[in-house]
Amino acid sequence: MNATEALKKLSDVSMEGLCGSILERHRETVRVQKPHIAISKLVLIIEATLKLSSRQSFHATSLRQISEESGVSMGSLYSYFDSKDTLLLMILDQVATTTTNILGNPPEEVLAKPLNHLRWLIETHVELTDAMLPWFNFAFLEAKSFPRFGRKAAIESEEASERIFREVIEKGVQQACFVVEDPAFAAALVKPLLQDWYVKRSKWRRRGINAKEYSTRVKNFVEKALSVNAAT
Amino acid sequence: MNATEALKKLSDVSMEGLCGSILERHRETVRVQKPHIAISKLVLIIEATLKLSSRQSFHATSLRQISEESGVSMGSLYSYFDSKDTLLLMILDQVATTTTNILGNPPEEVLAKPLNHLRWLIETHVELTDAMLPWFNFAFLEAKSFPRFGRKAAIESEEASERIFREVIEKGVQQACFVVEDPAFAAALVKPLLQDWYVKRSKWRRRGINAKEYSTRVKNFVEKALSVNAAT
DNA sequence: ATAAAAAAATCGAGCGTTCGCTCAATTGTG
DNA sequence: CACAATTGAGCGAACGCTCGATTTTTTTAT
Numbered sequence: 001m002n003a004t005e006a007l008k009k010l011s012d013v014s015m016e017g018l019c020g021s022i023l024e025r026h027r028e029t030v031r032v033q034k035p036h037i038a039i040s041k042l043v044l045i046i047e048a049t050l051k052l053s054s055r056q057s058f059h060a061t062s063l064r065q066i067s068e069e070s071g072v073s074m075g076s077l078y079s080y081f082d083s084k085d086t087l088l089l090m091i092l093d094q095v096a097t098t099t100t101n102i103l104g105n106p107p108e109e110v111l112a113k114p115l116n117h118l119r120w121l122i123e124t125h126v127e128l129t130d131a132m133l134p135w136f137n138f139a140f141l142e143a144k145s146f147p148r149f150g151r152k153a154a155i156e157s158e159e160a161s162e163r164i165f166r167e168v169i170e171k172g173v174q175q176a177c178f179v180v181e182d183p184a185f186a187a188a189l190v191k192p193l194l195q196d197w198y199v200k201r202s203k204w205r206r207r208g209i210n211a212k213e214y215s216t217r218v219k220n221f222v223e224k225a226l227s228v229n230a231a232t
Numbered sequence: 233m234n235a236t237e238a239l240k241k242l243s244d245v246s247m248e249g250l251c252g253s254i255l256e257r258h259r260e261t262v263r264v265q266k267p268h269i270a271i272s273k274l275v276l277i278i279e280a281t282l283k284l285s286s287r288q289s290f291h292a293t294s295l296r297q298i299s300e301e302s303g304v305s306m307g308s309l310y311s312y313f314d315s316k317d318t319l320l321l322m323i324l325d326q327v328a329t330t331t332t333n334i335l336g337n338p339p340e341e342v343l344a345k346p347l348n349h350l351r352w353l354i355e356t357h358v359e360l361t362d363a364m365l366p367w368f369n370f371a372f373l374e375a376k377s378f379p380r381f382g383r384k385a386a387i388e389s390e391e392a393s394e395r396i397f398r399e400v401i402e403k404g405v406q407q408a409c410f411v412v413e414d415p416a417f418a419a420a421l422v423k424p425l426l427q428d429w430y431v432k433r434s435k436w437r438r439r440g441i442n443a444k445e446y447s448t449r450v451k452n453f454v455e456k457a458l459s460v461n462a463a464t
Numbered sequence: 465a466t467a468a469a470a471a472a473a474t475c476g477a478g479c480g481t482t483c484g485c486t487c488a489a490t491t492g493t494g
Numbered sequence: 495c496a497c498a499a500t501t502g503a504g505c506g507a508a509c510g511c512t513c514g515a516t517t518t519t520t521t522t523a524t
Contacts, residue, residue, distance in 0.1 A: 033498065057376075059291045063484065073501050075486080084484065141376055144289075158432075185449050188435075192424035200390075203420075217417055225457040265472065266519095273473095295510065305475045307513080316510065465524100472519070482509070491500070 011102060013131045015043045021097065022046075022090050029086060031079045038080070044070040045080060046091060050134040058088060058142045088142060095132070095139040096157035102128055103164050114172030115228060119219055121165060122194065126215040129198040136198045158191075165190050169226065177232035186226060193218050243334060245363045247275045253329065254278075254322050261318060263311045270312070276302040277312060278323060282366040290320060290374045320374060327364070327371040328389035334360055335396050346404030347460060351451055353397060354426065358447040361430040368430045390423075397422050401458065411459035418458060425450050 012018070019042040023030060032038040048070035052061045063084060067074050081087045103121060110120040129136045143154035166187035172178035180186045197204065197214050204214060244250070251274040255262060264270040280302035284293040295316060299306045313319045335353060342352040361368045375386035398419035404410035412418045429436065429446055436446060 031499090037499080057289060057291055059289055062482075064482085067502095074484095075502065076500050078485070079499070082485095141373075144373055155435075158435075181452075182449070184439075185441075186453065188428070189425055189450070189453055192428045192431075193421055196420070196424045203387075203390075207416075209417075217414070218421070220413075221418065221421055221457050224459060225453050227456060263473090269473080294508075296508085299476095306511080307476065308474050310511070311473070314511095468521105468523075470519105470521070472517105474517070475513105475515085477513100477515105479512075480510100483507080484505105486505075487501105487503100489501085491498105493498075494496095 013098065013128070015047065016040075018094055018098065018132075018135070019043050019046060022094050025093065025097075026081075026086070026090060029082055041072060041076070042080060045072055045077065045087075049087065049091065050138055053138055053142070054134060058138070091135065092139050092143060092154065095135050096153065096160075098132065098135075099128065099157070100160050103161060113232070114168050114175060114177050115223075115230070115232070117168045118165075118172065118222070118226075121168065122190075122219050122222065123215045125194045126197055126211050126218070129194070130211045133198055133201065137201070140195065140199055162187050162191055172226070175232055177229050179227035179229070180225075189225075190222055193222065245330065245360070247279060248272075250326055250330065250364075250367070251275050251278060254326050257325065257329075258313075258318070258322060261314055273304060273308070274312060277304055277309065277319075281319065281323065282370050285370055285374070286366060290370070323367065324371050324375060324386065327367050328385065328392075330364065330367075331360065331389070332392055335393060345464070346400050346407060346409050347455075347462070347464065349400045350397075350404065350454070350458075353400060354422075354451050354454065355447045357426045358429055358443050358450070361426070362443045365430055365433065369433070372427065372431055394419050394423055404458070407464060409461050409464035411461070412457075421457075422454055425454065 012020075016039060019039050020035075022042060023035060023038050030038055030042075032041065045066065048066050049058070049061070052065055052069055063074060063077055066072075067077060072080075081090065103124060106117060106120055106124075110116040166184050169178060169180065169183040169186050173180060173183055197211075197218075209217075244252075248271060251271050252267075254274060255267060255270050262270055262274075264273065277298065280298050281290070281293070284297055284301055295306060295309060298304075299309060304312075313322065335356060338349060338352055338356075342348040371386075398416050401410060401412065401415040401418050405412060405415055429443075429450075441449075
């Protein structure tokens with residue numbers, strides 16, 4: 001895979017792209033051989049899962065419902081995962097992976113100035129969660145109710161994305177573009193602002209706020225709270 | 233009930249006080265006559281429900297588990313509610329009621345200055361969610377996955393508490409203590425900051441942040457974002 | 465004060481249903 | 495015709511919920 005393909009893949013948030021990534025990561029659990037068949041069926045299964053789980057919880061969603069909604073029979077479902085928990089994990093993992101991949105690879109031109117980097121992070125986070133809305137809603141709702149292994153993974157994912165924000169704020173403080181006493185705390189407060197965009201999406205839709213407006217206002221709010229020195 | 237009792241009751245966030253309030257609101261569903269028996273059993277049932285639902289979701293928690301954890305038999309449980317959905321509703325309603333009651337009744341001395349009012353709201357919200365941590369965690373996690381009737385109630389409760397913040401910010405803008413272009417938007421951003429305190433409590437505990445520190449820092453962050461004019 | 469009667473509260477086995485999951489049989493594919 | 499992929503009836507287990515039997519508490523009669 002060359003650099004262009006890698007980049008293309010990095011930012012492919014289509015259902016096919018995301019399910020392709022899921023297939024790679026669970027190659028030995030998926031018993032279907034041909035990738036193009038596996039991916040197209042995974043798309044159907046995960047679309048159905050996200051749709052049904054947005055109305056009721058994942059736990060309340062039965063595999064029979066997923067089977068009916070996706071058009072994949074009960075038996076076939078188990079060629080794509082070995083348990084309902086694995087299906088949950090596939091989706092949660094993919095959200096975490098995509099988030100880290102995208103937010104962790106900013107374009108070079110924003111890296112020089114922490115303010116630009118911060119703005120890019122906010123814009124990109126809003127755009128990403130917009131493009132993958134059902135995925136992020138699902139992950140937010142189901143990560144907490146997840147027992148054993150997934151809990152730890154959810155915490156790590158949460159901390160990974162918080163660290164990205166903390167580092168840019170710390171750098172900004174060092175370069176005197178931001179004035180804030182505790183960068184870690186500030187970063188921890190930016191996250192819920194961005195989460196609100198997809199968690200309470202219907203509220204924002206009702207108020208006629210779109211993605212661009214939302215990220216503009218969050219940037220505004222955060223920059224004031226960070227006492228931004230615009231000159232730097 | 234005289235004023236003192238009303239006030240005492242208003243701020244009684246003990247398990248007994250909260251379950252007493254639940255009993256009042258569901259008097260015809262609870263088939264047990266004597267209030268002291270009903271309340272003491274409701275305490276056991278709801279304590280067990282909150283405890284079990286914090287590990288797994290409410291949906292994943294069975295009534296047999298609640299029966300075992302609370303020491304109340306399966307049959308007896310149904311003397312206190314007529315369905316599992318009603319038990320869920322009892323808890324969600326109580327959280328909404330308590331929040332509105334407490335945040336909607338600030339002491340008179342803070343009403344003169346919007347800044348003081350805002351500070352009181354933030355402090356009180358943090359204290360309240362601290363005192364009722366399992367309740368708020370439960371409400372946050374389960375409100376979304378709630379079908380039909382509860383969904384609307386959850387939205388209304390959310391908007392009620394957001395309105396309280398919006399009104400104080402609007403008043404502050406009129407009196408020129410705050411400078412912010414859209415009070416409704418600012419209020420909408422304050423809420424998730426306060427929610428983070430109980431939603432991701434284990435994170436804050438791990439970092440050694442207590443309630444007082446948290447509310448101090450949130451006040452700091454918000455006041456900067458609102459461009460507070462301290463003189464007013 | 466005590467026993468009998470009435471009422472209130474508790475109990476858990478059992479009902480019908482649905483769940484996650486399996487597998488022998490069937491269908492599609494190169 | 496070998497192999498990949500799909501199917502859905504059927505399995506045991508667990509679910510929400512009910513109800514007649516039982517225990518506990520309160521009231522009444524003596």
